[in-house]
Amino acid sequence: MTMRVRFAPSPTGALHIGGARTALYNWLLARHAGGSLVLRVEDTDRERSTPENVAQIVDALGWLELGWDEGPFSQAERRPRHREEIDRLLGEGHAYLDEGAVRLRVPDAGETVVEDVIRGEVSFPHEAIDDFVIARSDGSPLYNLAVAVDDRDMGITHVVRGADHLSNTPRQILILRALGAEPPVYAHLPLLHGPDGKKLSKRHGAASVQELREAGYLPEAVRNYIALLGWGYDESTEFFTTPELVERFSLERVSKSPAVFDEKKLRWMNGHYLRQLDAGDLQQRLERRLDRPVPEAAVRIAQEKMQTLDDFWSLAAFLVEPQPDDPAAWDKVMTAGAPERLRRAREALASAEPFDADAVEQALRRVVDDLGVKPRDVYQPVRVAISGRTVSPGIFESVAVLGRDETLARIDRALERAEISTSAEPDMG
């Protein structure tokens, strides 16, 4: 029997990183087994489900490059089908009316056992399960009923979802059995928690896929990172290409304990992916994102220090157009001796030939030697003069990319300012 899995988000909000991970695991399983992934939108809560949220989820999956084979199906649209089964359950005595609502008859004794791939056998005593409602008094079907009917109708072989559904599973099995169907294989993934240990919610930083995208993360990095939230392959491998993930992922190795989303590690991993991109590709992604052309040379030298796409602008905007000074950077670097060192740097750069990173480096090192100062005493004023900040791509590369004319012009402007501020504060050194 070929594997059929499903991703069944409820469109009551944006797709969270936890949902994204569930989608990824299902996708990996389907790809690995040559089976199918069904996208089913569980929108039977008409109060909270919105078309905008559905669109957002579809969009997020698209960005993550997690395609599906069938769907998206709307659970709400399958209501007539659910109704049929509810009537059948009623007719066969498996369910009964209670103040208009329909309740499933749950045996008083015994237990229902969930065979979970990740957690083993989990038993639920029937005494702890009430005759639960499967249809509202207006006739509309409820979650557990809809899920059970849909999973069976759609031929789902493996239900892979968050552990928050484990307690609902015996109810779904009870419905399935009353319908005369065999339950699928279940696998309940460990939940994702926020840094405070609580269930992940909007309050926990960049928790939605949209926010991750806006923050400048790469879909391939996000996939790699979330794959590792609840799963590990061996004792040291951290990076997996998507084909490797398809090949190596297995439910048996999924862990049981909840994980916490750590954006710091995602940043690190994203930086690694960013550095592997070829400059042209990165340039295209940046231009699409910033909606403006950016020079390839600037992309090339910024690449080695970026961790997110968003970092590009703060790191290299000065290469695209003049940037205002960061006052703190100015104060820190433009001390009493700075103007003299800047003047010497200007002089050396004026005659550097050709104006490339090597020549710039030689020129500036000569200034350092001649003055007998520390390298940073020369480099930092130059850096602040051209970029306005204490952080930038490599200084020699930055100067070379900026070009001689622009570099000299910016140093001149800095010199003017430095002289004004130095004479205004004669005591400063």
Add this chain to the structure above:
RNA sequence: GGGGGCGUGGUCUAGUGGUUAGGACGCCGGCCUUUCAAGCCGGAGGACACGGGUUCGAUUCCCGUCGCCCCUACCA
């Protein structure tokens, strides 16, 4: 309250009845006679939640306790 799940350094994880408990992020320090969120090197940090067992020996098996989470809705 009832039922269920989970518990390896701050975080993600590997692992086994006998290991110096491995890797990664983060953190700290050094190097790159330049900043740095990059790179390289080094370091601190865990007696594997706690208490009992079983065992020659338990992080690994059993029981209990505690903690956290989930379900217990005419939400999903």
